[in-house]
Amino acid sequence: MGNYYFKLAWLSFKKTPLLSLLMVGTISVGIAAAMITITVGYMMGKNPLPDKSERVAMVHLNSWDPSQPISYRKNGEPDIPNMLTYQDAMALLAADKADKHVPFVSFNTSVRAEADDVTSAQTHNIRSTSRHFFSVFGAPFIYGSTWSAEADQQGQSVIVLSKRENDRLFDGANSVGENIILGTQLYRVVGVIDDWQPTPKFYVNAFDMYTPTLPYFVPLESQIRNNFFSPTTMGWYCWGDDASSTLQEVMSSECVWIRFWVEFESEQSKQAYFQFMEDYTEEQRKVGRFLRPEPNRLMTVTEFLEEEGAVSEENKLGIVYALAFLFACLCNVMSLMMTKFHGKGGEVGLRRAVGATKQHIAVQFGCESILVGFLGGVIGLALAQLGLAALTDMYPEYHANVMTMNLTLMVSTVALAIGTSLLFGLWPIYRATRTQLSSQLKSL
Structure with missing residues (x-):
C-alpha cells in the first residue's frame, strides 16, 4: 500500500x-x-572524550597573588589560575597520586631531519608533555609508541611526531630510530601518531581549540634540560618579580605556565586526589604561599569546555x-x-x-x-x-x-x-x- x-x-x-x-x-x-x-x-x-570525560580533569591550584583583585567565572564562582607553577607541577608529579599525569607546555624551535641540510629546517611549535599524553587524550600510533617512564624522569631527547611531519621528513616510512634535530639538539624518534584531531581540542584554551594538533611531542624534562625557551609562544602569567628573561627564572618564580591534566580509574581515586590537593595547599600556606581563600578545583573535560566557551x-x-x-x-x-x-x-x-x-x-x-x-x-x-x-x-x-x-x-x-x-x-x-x-x- x-x-x-x-x-x-x-x-x-x-x-x-x-x-x-x-x-x-x-x-x-x-x-x-x-x-x-x-x-x-x-x-x-x-x-571529545565521551568514554571518560568525567574521569579526566584539569588541576586548578589557587597560587595566585593575594593582592590581585578577584575575577569571577561565568557561574559566579571566584576564578583561579588554570595553569600551575613549575614548583607545584613537579610536586604533583613526584607525589604520583593520580593514575596518569599530563603536564604540558609548548615552545618554538627549528626542526629538520638529521640527514637534511640545515637550510631545510622549519620552525614548529613543539608540545612538551609526559608519556601519558597519548593514552589519556586518545592519540593513535601508527609506528612505535610513547617514550618510557625513564625518558620522562631523565629528560631523554626522544620525540613523537605526527603522520603529516613523518610524511614530510621521511616520506611516510617507519621513522622509529631515526634522528631529528630540534634547534641544535639531536632527538631520536620513538613513535609516529596517526592523523589525530580531537574536536574541540579540549586540553588547551579556547583560542587554540580548533587549530591543527601540534606535530611534535617531547618529554617536558627534556625541554628543561635542553633549555628550550620561547617567551612569545610558551604563554605564562606572573606576579611578584614577574620573571621573564630566562627559563630558569620562570621555573623558580611564582609564574603559572604549565597546564596539568590527570586521569582517574574511579570516582574514589578522584576524590582522594582532590583531598591530596587540599592537603598540599595547607602545607604551602604554612610556608607563605596559597594565601587566597578561593578553593582548588578539578575541572572535568565537559566543565572546561563550558568554562572556555567552546561554542x-x-x-x-x-x-x-x-x-x-x-x-x-x-x-x-x-x-x-x-x-x-x-x-x-x-x-x-x-x-x-x-x-x-x-x-x-x-x-x-x-x-x-x-x-x-x-x-x-x-x-x-x-x-x-x-x-x-x-x-x-x-x-x-x-x-x-x-x-x-x-x-x-x-x-x-x-x-x-x-x-x-x-x-x-x-x-x-x-x-x-x-x-x-x-x-x-x-x-x-
Whole structure:
C-alpha cells in the first residue's frame, strides 16, 4: 500500500514540476543554511572524550597573588589560575597520586631531519608533555609508541611526531630510530601518531581549540634540560618579580605556565586526589604561599569546555538565525502546498467518489510531503557540504574537522527535512480533506 501512495506522489510531482521544484528548492536552501550552522556548532561543542570525560580533569591550584583583585567565572564562582607553577607541577608529579599525569607546555624551535641540510629546517611549535599524553587524550600510533617512564624522569631527547611531519621528513616510512634535530639538539624518534584531531581540542584554551594538533611531542624534562625557551609562544602569567628573561627564572618564580591534566580509574581515586590537593595547599600556606581563600578545583573535560566557551555566543546566535530562516522557508512551503493541494480538488473528489476515505487522501498527501522533504533534504545536504567546503577555505585557521559533517549529522539533515516538510504539510493536508465532496466534484 505504501508503494501505491508514493507512486501517486511521484505522478503528482511530475504533473506540476515547477511548483514541486519550487517547494523542494525552498526546503533545500533552508535546510542547508540551518545544517551549516548546526554542524559548526555541534562539532565545536561535542564531547571529545565521551568514554571518560568525567574521569579526566584539569588541576586548578589557587597560587595566585593575594593582592590581585578577584575575577569571577561565568557561574559566579571566584576564578583561579588554570595553569600551575613549575614548583607545584613537579610536586604533583613526584607525589604520583593520580593514575596518569599530563603536564604540558609548548615552545618554538627549528626542526629538520638529521640527514637534511640545515637550510631545510622549519620552525614548529613543539608540545612538551609526559608519556601519558597519548593514552589519556586518545592519540593513535601508527609506528612505535610513547617514550618510557625513564625518558620522562631523565629528560631523554626522544620525540613523537605526527603522520603529516613523518610524511614530510621521511616520506611516510617507519621513522622509529631515526634522528631529528630540534634547534641544535639531536632527538631520536620513538613513535609516529596517526592523523589525530580531537574536536574541540579540549586540553588547551579556547583560542587554540580548533587549530591543527601540534606535530611534535617531547618529554617536558627534556625541554628543561635542553633549555628550550620561547617567551612569545610558551604563554605564562606572573606576579611578584614577574620573571621573564630566562627559563630558569620562570621555573623558580611564582609564574603559572604549565597546564596539568590527570586521569582517574574511579570516582574514589578522584576524590582522594582532590583531598591530596587540599592537603598540599595547607602545607604551602604554612610556608607563605596559597594565601587566597578561593578553593582548588578539578575541572572535568565537559566543565572546561563550558568554562572556555567552546561554542561562542555568536555561534549560538547564528544557529538561532539559521533556524528562523528555515522556519520562514517552511512557511513558504506550506503556502505552496496549500496552493497545490487545492488545485487537486477534482482528483480528490473523484477518488472520494469511488470510495477513498479522508484518511486515504491524508495518507496520499502525506506521502507527497515526505517525498518533497526527502528530495529537499538530499539537495540541502549537497548544498550544506558545498557551504562547509567554502567555509573551510575562508577560515584556514580552523581545522577541517570543524567544518565536516559526520554520519549522524548527514542522516539528521535528511530526517529534519522530511520531518519538517511533513509537519508543515499537516495544515494543507487537513484543509484538503475538509473540502466538501460536492465542491471537489464540480472542479472536474
